[in-house]
Each structure stands twice: as C-alpha cells, then as structure tokens.
Amino acid sequence: METAADLRDTDLLTLKFEFNPKLGIDNPVLSLAEDLELSDPWSPERPRFCLLSKEDGSFGFHLQSELGGTGHVVCRVDPGTSAQRQGLLEGDRILGVNSHVVEHEDYAVVVRRIRASGPRVLLTVWARRVHDVARAQQQSNAHHCPILGPGIRPRLCHIVKDEGGFGFSVTHGKQGPFWLVLSTGGAAERAGVPPGARLLELNGASVEKWTHQQLRRQLWQSGEQVTLLVAGPEVEEQCRQLGMPLAAPLAEGWALPAKPRCLHLEKGPQGFGFLLREEKGIGGRLGQFLREVEPGLPAKKAGMQDGDRLVAVAGESVEGLCHEETVSRIKAQGSCVSLTVVDPEADRFFSMVRLSPLLFLESAEAPASxxxxxxxxxxxxxxxxxxxxxxxxxxxxxxxxxxxxxxxxxxxxxxxxxxxxxxxxxxxxxxxxxxxxxxxxxxxxxxxxxxxxxxxxxxxxxxxxxxxxxxxxxxxxxxxxxxxxxxxxxxxxxxxxxxxxxxx
Structure with missing residues (x-):
C-alpha cells in the first residue's frame, strides 16, 4: 500500500496545454498464475494463458491486425519485459483478453480492452503454427477460446469487520494454499465470499507463498477492512479443466467500497463547467484530474466532483495518455461528452488491488433489480x-x-x-x-x-x-x-x- 506521503503527493506539474471546457478548447508476486509452468506452445488442444503486469507504462509487446482482419497478432515482444517472461511469442494470436473472447472482434476493440485492463491483463493466445494448421483445415472461424461459465469467476470481496470480526477462519498447513471457513451470517458471507473459497490475494498481494503467520499479520495490519480475491470450488474446478489460471483480472466485484462513475455531459451556454489538469496522483503517477467544478453547470449536475480523476472518455481508457492526447479525445466528442471518473477514495482502492476500475464499470452500472x-x-x-x-x-x-x-x-x-x-x-x-x-x-x-x-x-x-x-x-x-x-x-x-x- 502507498504511504501517507504518497497519497498527499498531488503537486501540479508544468502544464504544456490546458483544456478549458468552460470556454472551449482555445485556451510483490502478481498472481498464483504467474508461477505456473508454461503450457506447450504447440499444443492444439489448449491455448496458452499469459498473465502480464505493466512495467514502465506497457506490458512489453506490440500488436497488429493481419490483412483482411483475420487475427490479432503479436508482432514483437520486447526483451526483459513481463510479456517475454510470461512466454508471449512473436506470431501468437490473441484469442481472449481477461474474460472476453476477442477472436472475431475488431482490432480497435482488442486494443481498447488491453489498455483498459490497467496494471494486469490475462491474455489467451494461440501459437502461430497451431493457427496456421487450423486455418489449413478450414477451422479459422471456429470458436477456440476457453471461457468461464456465466457467474463462475473469481470474486474480489471487500469485507468490513463487525462484532464477529471478519467472519472467517483459515484452514492451512505451514504455508498456503489457504481455504476460508465462513461464519454463518458473518461479514465475509455478507460480502459475497462463497463457501469453501480458496484465498488468492489479500489487498492486492498474492498469498500463495505466505506462511499462516504472515497471513495473520497482514490481516491484523488491515485494520477494520480487508479486500480478498477468492475462488469458490466450482471456479477452481472449471479453471482446472480449462487449464486457466485463477487470475485477478477475471474477478467480479462484490461489496466493493468504491466504484467508477459514468458522467454524461451536454455542453450548455456557459460550457461544461470544469477544468482538466495534469497532476501527480497516487504513487507519483501522472493523471488527468477534474478541477473547479462549478455549481449549476452541466458537470456538477452530472455528478462530477472536484478532484475526480478521469480514466476513460466515451468508454475508452485514457490511462497513460498525455494531457494533449486526452484533450483531443474529449474534443472529438463535441458538445455531448461521456466521461468515466474515480474519486480519490476509489482511486486509492483500485491502486491497492492493482486492477483497473474499468474492469468493474459494468458492475457499477448494473441495475438494482x-x-x-x-x-x-x-x-x-x-x-x-x-x-x-x-x-x-x-x-x-x-x-x-x-x-x-x-x-x-x-x-x-x-x-x-x-x-x-x-x-x-x-x-x-x-x-x-x-x-x-x-x-x-x-x-x-x-x-x-x-x-x-x-x-x-x-x-x-x-x-x-x-x-x-x-x-x-x-x-x-x-x-x-x-x-x-x-x-x-x-x-x-x-x-x-x-x-x-x-x-x-
């Protein structure tokens, strides 16, 4: 977790360009899956899974679309990067991004999905040789990407301690894996932890190599709240059958303390009513922040708050984009703009669990009934x-x-x-x-x-x-x-x- 000093480090940087909507445009271990042995890259029975972490702003590979749009191809893997360490190879075809099948999706959509995944992404890939054999056998239009069944996914559960504690005990050996035993009606059960769940991560850190003593210490240091990545027995079994890792980017959010928000703005006579500024956010990372939100104008009416960080424009991630590029995305929307934002609390939460808020956007927008x-x-x-x-x-x-x-x-x-x-x-x-x-x-x-x-x-x-x-x-x-x-x-x-x- 970030230190208090990190959280307060929001000094403004020198702005190269400023978007003024009021006036216009004039002015340690990532996951259990990362320690699994790589599957046979030539096996036609099962694709491979590569769980990548973002380093220095990228996952370390280049993607392109074949002529005719027949596939999404890894055309280069940079040495020494997460992509190389996790076995991604030049010529691999991308079949899936996290929980989404992308075999037949447009190239632009695939790029957006990967960029929106944030710090971690799970790629399902097929080796070039296997793809070429399937194409020769006229199977290139078949559906080859294994997926988890509806509702059968790992869960990211946020638990708030009550008079009964967190509401679970742990079965264990000297060190992990750990399984949770729930107290009936307790805090963990109410937060969506399924019976017999295996504990995968605690506050964004893998527990696979922890001892029971380390786990107890981390739980104690979590205070009154803790966020667990867990997988129920049904999820474990299906992942085992598919050869799929229990990876955090596959998770559904349960009882999360913060969510991304979608704001829909229509420009009024006095503009949108906010300023966009490039600032240092959590961990000293550059981000695009919304400031000077004026009462009575479209931004405030849509629910914008001063200090919100912009994470997407029209559903497309702007993470890693510079100020000028972000402004161009907003400007291209014209007088009607759709923005996805997180407040400081949500920003700290998703930074801690090392997952993009955009992975949980649909959960945030899900109807109540x-x-x-x-x-x-x-x-x-x-x-x-x-x-x-x-x-x-x-x-x-x-x-x-x-x-x-x-x-x-x-x-x-x-x-x-x-x-x-x-x-x-x-x-x-x-x-x-x-x-x-x-x-x-x-x-x-x-x-x-x-x-x-x-x-x-x-x-x-x-x-x-x-x-x-x-x-x-x-x-x-x-x-x-x-x-x-x-x-x-x-x-x-x-x-x-x-x-x-x-x-x-």
Whole structure:
C-alpha cells in the first residue's frame, strides 16, 4: 500500500496545454498464475494463458491486425519485459483478453480492452503454427477460446469487520494454499465470499507463498477492512479443466467500497463547467484530474466532483495518455461528452488491488433489480428519423461481435427498427457495457442474431427470446457508413501482413 506521503503527493506539474471546457478548447508476486509452468506452445488442444503486469507504462509487446482482419497478432515482444517472461511469442494470436473472447472482434476493440485492463491483463493466445494448421483445415472461424461459465469467476470481496470480526477462519498447513471457513451470517458471507473459497490475494498481494503467520499479520495490519480475491470450488474446478489460471483480472466485484462513475455531459451556454489538469496522483503517477467544478453547470449536475480523476472518455481508457492526447479525445466528442471518473477514495482502492476500475464499470452500472435487465428496454420500435429514410440497403464490412451479459444480466444496448424498412439497428450503447467493449456502435445494422438472418416477419419474436439465449450472444453487424472506420484502415506496406501496430 502507498504511504501517507504518497497519497498527499498531488503537486501540479508544468502544464504544456490546458483544456478549458468552460470556454472551449482555445485556451510483490502478481498472481498464483504467474508461477505456473508454461503450457506447450504447440499444443492444439489448449491455448496458452499469459498473465502480464505493466512495467514502465506497457506490458512489453506490440500488436497488429493481419490483412483482411483475420487475427490479432503479436508482432514483437520486447526483451526483459513481463510479456517475454510470461512466454508471449512473436506470431501468437490473441484469442481472449481477461474474460472476453476477442477472436472475431475488431482490432480497435482488442486494443481498447488491453489498455483498459490497467496494471494486469490475462491474455489467451494461440501459437502461430497451431493457427496456421487450423486455418489449413478450414477451422479459422471456429470458436477456440476457453471461457468461464456465466457467474463462475473469481470474486474480489471487500469485507468490513463487525462484532464477529471478519467472519472467517483459515484452514492451512505451514504455508498456503489457504481455504476460508465462513461464519454463518458473518461479514465475509455478507460480502459475497462463497463457501469453501480458496484465498488468492489479500489487498492486492498474492498469498500463495505466505506462511499462516504472515497471513495473520497482514490481516491484523488491515485494520477494520480487508479486500480478498477468492475462488469458490466450482471456479477452481472449471479453471482446472480449462487449464486457466485463477487470475485477478477475471474477478467480479462484490461489496466493493468504491466504484467508477459514468458522467454524461451536454455542453450548455456557459460550457461544461470544469477544468482538466495534469497532476501527480497516487504513487507519483501522472493523471488527468477534474478541477473547479462549478455549481449549476452541466458537470456538477452530472455528478462530477472536484478532484475526480478521469480514466476513460466515451468508454475508452485514457490511462497513460498525455494531457494533449486526452484533450483531443474529449474534443472529438463535441458538445455531448461521456466521461468515466474515480474519486480519490476509489482511486486509492483500485491502486491497492492493482486492477483497473474499468474492469468493474459494468458492475457499477448494473441495475438494482433483476427486472431492469430483461429485454423490454433492449428492443424499441419506432418511426425512423428523417435521415434514416434515405439509408442504403448495402452496408460495408460485415463483422461479428460476441457479447456476454454483465453481473446485472444486461448487454448494454438498445435496438430500434425502421417502420418503413427491414433494418434493425443499434440506437444506443451504454458506455463501459458488454456491448461497448465488444465494439457495438450507434447506427450499426443487425444482419444476423445467433446465426439467424434478421429482416423477416419473426424478428420481434426472435429478439424477445434474446433474454433467454445462452451466452455468448453473437451479432453480425454492418456499419451504416464508413465514417469513423478510416482510422483503422491498414497502412500500406511491403510485408504480407504488416499493419500499423500498437505497443501494449
């Protein structure tokens, strides 16, 4: 944990550029999984799992998309980095990022997922040779990425001590692994710790090599609150069968003391009503902070607080971006801006557990009651806006997106239909939701749902059945125009599959 001095170190740095929304733009061991032996890189039965930690701002590898968008390829691994130590190889194909299957997602979405993962990321990869064999056998469109079942994931549980203590005891040998025995109705049970859970991390630190005495000392030093990463027996068994590590980036949040917040601002006559400043935050890291939030203006009305740190713009992480780059992202949103922020308490919490707040954004946005997650708000039939009546029926670049429901059960998008035509299209995407992370965009046209073409008389009946469909939900989409896609067109190059690559 950071020292008190670290937490108070918020001196301003010299600003190269300042965004003034009021006036405009003028002015020790990471995880149990990291000690596992690497699996056979040529084994076609199972992909490999690489749990990487960010060092000096990157994980230490470069990613690019093949020509034709057939895969996301590691094109370079920097020596001496976490990526090299965890066995990531040049030519590896990225199949999964944390709990998300990305085999068929757009390159831009995959890059966003990795960057949004924060200090740690779990990559599911396939060796180049195995991929080439599968492609030769015409299996390249198959689904190869193992995933945990719905709700079967490790849990990040925050426990507040009561009169009965933390509400658990520990079974142990001389040193870990440790299993928790819960007190009925105790604090741990109320915080979501499952019966028979294995303890993986305490306050962001792996307990695998701790002795029981070390564990007791750390619990005592935690005071009145402690955050545990745990896995129930069902999770352990499924991970064992899949060969998957019990990694922290897979975790669901339970009873967390702080959450990220999504703010939706519409610029008023006096602007947004806040200032963006680059400052030193926790641990001396540079960040983008929101200051001088004025009462009565859009920022304050949306719930912005002075001292909030900006972590995402329009659902896309801005961690590691400089002031000018962050301003450009905000400026590109125009008069309607979607910002994801954390207050100082939340910032300290996620820094301690060494996980990105964006991993828990969907949990934060989940509805309070189960009925709010049903399909009723997902499907909306109404007459088309004037501009929709002239939309052509041919759409460029069909693509597939795989969606998994969040902890609340929803996917995070609204579907509308045009009364005068057969088109069903995405009319709203909730920032940070499963739909947003899968790359759905407003205006995308639905061509197929779970392999069935859309555009007939039974569309409404089929869409109503989506709430009962087994995940993943597979949508085949086409953009209504090429606007917004040109950024991701491959650059010209003499190499067979050479595209622009991103350092991650």
């Amino acid at each position: 189960p009925q709010d997650t049903l399909l009723t708000p997902l499907v909306e039939a109404r007459g088309p806006p004037a501009e929709d009546t002239a939309v052509a029926s041919v759409f460029p670049g069909p693509r597939q997106c795989f969606l998994y429901p969040g902890p609340g059960g929803g996917y995070g998008f609204r579907l509308s239909c045009v009364a005068s035509g057969p088109d069903l299209f995405i009319s709203q995407v909730t920032p940070g939701s499963s739909a947003a992370r899968a790359g759905l965009q407003m205006g995308d046209v639905i061509l197929e749902v779970n392999g069935y073409p859309v555009g007939g008389e039974n569309d409404q009946e089929r869409l109503q059945q989506l709430a009962e469909a087994e995940p993943p939900l597979c949508l085949k989409l086409a953009a209504r125009s090429r606007q917004g896609l040109e950024t991701w067109i491959p650059l010209e190059s003499g190499e067979d599959r050479a595209l622009v690559s991103d350092l991650l």
